[in-house]
Each structure stands twice: as structure tokens, then as C-alpha cells.
Amino acid sequence: MTIRKHSHYFKDVSHIKELDVYRVLDLFEVANPCIQHATKKLLCAGNRGAKDYEKDLREAADSIHRALQMISEDCSRVHPIEWPANEVRIDVIGQNGNDGEHYESGMTE
Numbered sequence: 001m002t003i004r005k006h007s008h009y010f011k012d013v014s015h016i017k018e019l020d021v022y023r024v025l026d027l028f029e030v031a032n033p034c035i036q037h038a039t040k041k042l043l044c045a046g047n048r049g050a051k052d053y054e055k056d057l058r059e060a061a062d063s064i065h066r067a068l069q070m071i072s073e074d075c076s077r078v079h080p081i082e083w084p085a086n087e088v089r090i091d092v093i094g095q096n097g098n099d100g101e102h103y104e105s106g107m108t109e
Contacts (some may be wrong), residue, residue, distance in 0.1 A: 034067035 004010060011027040013019060021040045030036050041060035046053030 032067055032070075034063045034070065038063035038067070 013027070016023065021043055024043070025036050025039060030039060038060040041056045041063065045056035045060070048056070051059070
């Protein structure tokens with residue numbers, strides 16, 4: 001077997017007679033539904049009869065934009081850490097910050 005440059009772009013399809021968009025999505029493990037929709041639009045842009053090329057590209061861009069929105073939504077979630085009621089160390093750390101100013105001069109470890 002020859003090692004290819006960028007081998008992650010190649011999939012063994014010797015067991016498949018025909019490929020459709022859904023098989024491609026499966027082979028490349030595209031799990032995000034927005035990216036699935038955009039990929040389908042891009043692979044078949046203007047060739048599905050119902051919509052023209054530009055409309056398909058705009059809808060693919062809309063789907064990609066939604067995927068990016070979802071990433072932003074997920075990153076902005078705030079999950080407060082629930083510390084045990086008797087855990088006072090975190091309160092001390094929290095009030096002191098991380099600049100070391102709370103240590104007295106001459107303090108040793």
C-alpha cells in the first residue's frame with residue numbers, strides 16, 4: 001500500500017457500487033447537521049432542478065453561518081463549578097487573584 005500525502009482526504013470505497021451525498025457524509029464522519037446540509041448544497045449546487053446555482057450557494061453559506069453560531073453559543077455557556085460547602089480554599093484563591101499581590105513580603109514556602 002502506498003502512503004499518500006493528505007491521506008485523510010481519501011476513503012476506501014471498494015465495497016460500494018455507487019456513492020451518494022449521504023454516503024460521502026458518512027465516510028467523512030460529518031456529524032453536524034448544518035455542515036451536512038451545506039455539503040449537500042455545495043456538491044449538487046444548481047443541479048437539483050428546484051433552485052439555481054446561486055441560491056444553493058447562498059443556502060450553503062447560511063448553513064455554515066448557523067454552524068458557526070452554534071459553536072459560538074456552545075462556547076459562551078457558563079458552567080459554574082459547584083464546590084462543596086466546606087471547601088474554603090477556592091474562596092481564598094478567588095479573592096486573591098493570580099498576581100501574587102496577596103502574599104506578604106518575606107513569606108516563604
